[in-house]
Amino acid sequence: MVSILTFIIMIAVGAAVLGFIAVSAMFLIWWERKVSAHIQTRYGPMRVGWHGVLQSVADVIKLLLKENIVPEDVDKPIWWLAPFFAVVPSVMVFVCIPFGNLFGIDLIARDLNIGILYIMALTSISVLGIFMAGWGSNNKYSLLGGMRSAAQIVSYEVPMIISMVTAVMFAGTLSMQKIVEAQRGMWFIFQPNMAVAFLIFVISATAEINRTPFDIPEAESELVAGFHTEYSGMKFAMFFLGEYTNLFIVSALAATLFLGGWQGPFLPPVLWFLIKTYGIITVLMWVRWTFPRVRVDQLMGFAWKVLTPIAFANLAVAGWILLK
Amino acid sequence: MSADALDRQIAIPKESLLETARRLASEGFDNLHCITAVDKNESIELIYILYSINKHACVTLKTQLALDDLAIESLANIWKSADWLEREVYDLFGVKFLNHPNLKRILNPDDWDVHPLRKDFSRPDLIKKPKY
């Protein structure tokens, strides 16, 4: 009996997570269009629903109804699998993202005691999807995009993980839930060297999820659409979903590791978590619609010559503070 | 100073073009501004408009090419701007430039064999102009 109950709970949690991901991605797409529009002195979508809130729904329906075009000469298995490799790891990350608690129930699918390690491992997989798309498309733009993406994500993983380790050191645990609890008195970001770690994390996370100013894998002015040039319809939507889910994940991670996660006064924890996460997302959007794109060699140089040394120095300082 | 390039014209035979161009280049005419051609029915006239930025000077070279011998030395080795300008003249008039680095059609399709700015070019759908 217990196993059946567990099974039902697993299904329910899974459905809840998937539902949340879909709704969140749709909301984010609409939100991004609104933010970009108001930055650019326009209105953005206004026709479908109140201020275009249903625009994303209409887009999803359009994408679902699109013909499934498979270009000739693509490497079919790789090409077909790539969108799944882009989405599935980001969905799996949701297992240990602490949303707070509601009516005494902790809103976390499974509080793994190696939660953060698990997240680091999974976020690295999504590069595979991008590289597979680039390689399998049999398209030179896609190939260049895939190659850039692989180089970029591998490079930026280093400073990102080191800055995450700084937070782990202060919390003394790998469990996401416990990291949040460790920030009960004071959020980590209010300590100077954690603020540095937060900055490094946000910068390298922007690069991890290929957003401007680090969006060179899909730099439309030179590579048309980069790795997803040959994709259309639902498979393109999968990449899109993966991109916005990743955006949510890195923002949720930043909120959890540095901004005290779901903790905050007065409002319910879930609300605090969402406010922090969407706040960071909005900042990332603001950056995206304001900055030009860096060049590929500048990007790599920045990762290895600036971010990584600072991250290591910061780590050393953190260790010194803890031992003092 | 309002200089008009056409006020200082030098008519030269086509054999001495390269030599003249070299001499002008050494005299400081650093800018080959424009190369063009006019179909005069019995011959094709090539026009080279040269400027000197430092000396504020200008000169026009004119040379006639007989219709049965449309070939002339290229100036692309002296002035780089001649590269595309000569290709354009080749494309539109069919004048061959000898020793040109890359003499291909530039505006029209490569597999076309007529030269549209020649006066004998005609197409059935070309508009007949009214007499004024």
Next chain:
Amino acid sequence: MTWSSVETIKENIHTEEFWVNMGPQHPSTHGVLYLEVKLSGETVVDLITHIGYLHRGIEKIAENRTYTQFIPFTDRLDYIAAMGNNLGYVLAVEKLMKMEVSDRAKYIRVIIAELQRVASHLVGITTFAQDLGAFATPLFYGFREREKIVELFDDICGNRLTYNYMRIGGLQFDLPKGADEKIKNIIKYMRPKIDDLESLFSSNAIFTARTKGVGALSKEKAVNYSVTGPNLRASGVKWDLRRDEPYLCYDKFDFDIPTGVNGDSWDRYKVRIEEMRQSLRIVEQAIGGLPEGDPTIKVGRIIKPEAGESYMRTEAPRGELGFYIVSDGSAYPYRMKIRSPSFSNLAVLSELAKGIKVADVVCVLGSLDIVMGDIDR
């Protein structure tokens, strides 16, 4: 495997250079330009420019149109700065006919041409930023500012893009009532906006890093390639037809000629920003001293210039625009050559592109500020 065998690994890995086609349909080729780029990894080894996708044979069309009928076709050359083309053409015909226009017409032409230069540079700079990946945000601001000028032109001649306003011997209409007030307002509005745009770009570290030192064009090469306009001045050559071969009444106005030092993409952008300010200065002086009179045309519709030829070059926003007209005494030009600025400016691209990164090709192309209608004619 030991470290000493790194060399052997390098020998065994097979790498090859490959050709990438950019265009004719590509997001950053400003129209229908086709670049064949040979890449070794990310570095450009060779670049071949193919043009002609927008070739409409305007020079041939000219031989079958009367002189007045051809004016609308000049709008379709450099469609971002149509007034500049109008002006170049009518000046060439006026030179052929040895015709003088009234002072008021000259002043209005200067005002219009300079405002057009501002509008054109706004488009040029902001599309350049777009090419650098600044997702359309500067573009919207640039177009918002440009809209003021376009609206003014709409008031003056009834069109927003292809104006067909200049006439041989004058202008189509005089300025409408209240236009000088509007122009003064535009100057007042535009100055802080140009400062805003400059601070948006110049104080952006990424923009600076992407443009400084990229695609440097030396003085000698620029002249040798017959590069003109802001691109030439960015290379440090102080050459501007408005000062060096003054036409209309430019010699009556006081303005500076901004020049760059290195001739890189940054200088090309900087020169354009500064040129907009100088253009506004010229407009301010011209509108202040606008003489009375009748600027409209005095010649008939069918013009028959004497047999002869004329070459007139003007400083269009993108460089020196030359019209070479041969007349045989009939109502139609015998031959019309359009020496377009973008044509020669683009020719230098394959030289600049060698050895730089593929992303910088887009940067250089954007900073050269070409218009395909002007190149292909």
